[in-house]
Amino acid sequence: MIQLARDNLPALKKTGTYYLLHITVAALVAYAVTGDFLLSLTLSLLEPSVQAFAFFFHEKAWQRWGQPAKASPGLSAASS
Numbered sequence: 001m002i003q004l005a006r007d008n009l010p011a012l013k014k015t016g017t018y019y020l021l022h023i024t025v026a027a028l029v030a031y032a033v034t035g036d037f038l039l040s041l042t043l044s045l046l047e048p049s050v051q052a053f054a055f056f057f058h059e060k061a062w063q064r065w066g067q068p069a070k071a072s073p074g075l076s077a078a079s080s
Contacts (some may be wrong), residue, residue, distance in 0.1 A: 022048040
């Protein structure tokens with residue numbers, strides 16, 4: 001588990017900062033809608049907590065499959 005964290009440190013840091021930002025925005029929006037501080041805090045912690053896990057795996061999938069394919073040097077020379 002520790003090795004997994006070390007191997008994914010940049011993505012975990014990005015996920016953590018995204019999580020804090022998301023909680024802050026969610027709390028402000030929930031408070032604006034409900035006018036209740038405790039309710040807004042509860043709502044703002046639930047959804048972003050689930051979303052943080054989803055974001056981490058989205059980031060890993062993007063790293064694996066979201067990058068454009070790199071052209072082979074042989075193919076670009078042959079097409080010139």
